[in-house]
Amino acid sequence: MSPPLLSLSGVARHFGALKAVDDVRLEVPAGARHALIGPNGAGKSTLFKLITGALPLSAGTISLAGSDISRLSEHQRARRGISQTLQHSSLFLTQTVQQNVLLAAQRRHSSRHSLVPRRQAAARERVEALLSDVGLAGRAATPVAALSHGERRQVEVAVALACEPRLLLLDEPAAGMSPAESAQLVGLLKSLPESVTLVIVEHDLDVVFALATSVTVLHLGRVLLTGTPDEVRTSEAVQEAYLGTGRESLFLDGSGAAHLEVS
Numbered sequence: 001m002s003p004p005l006l007s008l009s010g011v012a013r014h015f016g017a018l019k020a021v022d023d024v025r026l027e028v029p030a031g032a033r034h035a036l037i038g039p040n041g042a043g044k045s046t047l048f049k050l051i052t053g054a055l056p057l058s059a060g061t062i063s064l065a066g067s068d069i070s071r072l073s074e075h076q077r078a079r080r081g082i083s084q085t086l087q088h089s090s091l092f093l094t095q096t097v098q099q100n101v102l103l104a105a106q107r108r109h110s111s112r113h114s115l116v117p118r119r120q121a122a123a124r125e126r127v128e129a130l131l132s133d134v135g136l137a138g139r140a141a142t143p144v145a146a147l148s149h150g151e152r153r154q155v156e157v158a159v160a161l162a163c164e165p166r167l168l169l170l171d172e173p174a175a176g177m178s179p180a181e182s183a184q185l186v187g188l189l190k191s192l193p194e195s196v197t198l199v200i201v202e203h204d205l206d207v208v209f210a211l212a213t214s215v216t217v218l219h220l221g222r223v224l225l226t227g228t229p230d231e232v233r234t235s236e237a238v239q240e241a242y243l244g245t246g247r248e249s250l251f252l253d254g255s256g257a258a259h260l261e262v263s
Helices: 044-052 074-080 097-108 117-133 149-162 179-190 205-211 229-233 236-243
Strands: 006-015 018-028 033-037 059-064 082-085 167-171 197-201 214-219 222-227 248-252 258-262
Touching (some): 006 044, 018 044, 018 059, 018 214, 018 222, 033 205, 044 074, 044 082, 044 197, 074 082, 149 179, 205 229, 214 236, 222 229
Parallel strands (some): 033 214, 082 167
């Protein structure tokens, strides 16, 4: 039996007396669409930084496809196949869409051979295919600054995919999007091949329940529950800890979208 693509065992990050992440244990199989949810301050973004190597562990181990990566640098983990999109855009606004994605592809295959014309041509073909995949085939020559917010998110996904990830971490990808843009994003993420495993942090529960095959709820830095969307949606513990007042509930409408209902 193959090991999970991502495995966290006793993962912790302490800032003095503050236990931002505390004894987190989690397994994400290859091909999963896994969501992390929880109230502000639950430790979601900190956990992402621990997985990518942006922050060092206080305790525990992180494994990728059975190999311990706990002490690898952020760059080394990226070379192993971990890619991410951030809450705040890191795109080069004055560069074109194509230039942003091409730069990521060239970084992925950086070597003295990258200047060979046939390598350059192959990289450009790869970029064209990625832009087509994310719905931006006609926007390659457009400066990023001229794009809508939703289109910039699409570029960020293309940039992340240009790094050829096995594991793609998405930190609030739908933040600031309109409902139509969020629906388009869900469609894009659903269309990604199973060779790319997704872990998403997202406050928009419509996006979470439309996309995720499994969900982990964090509360005060610890795992409260990991289960199917339905198990999480109907959990009384999640209602109390994640939603706060205990008077709200999650429900699915006829389309399968998740909403908050206040009694």
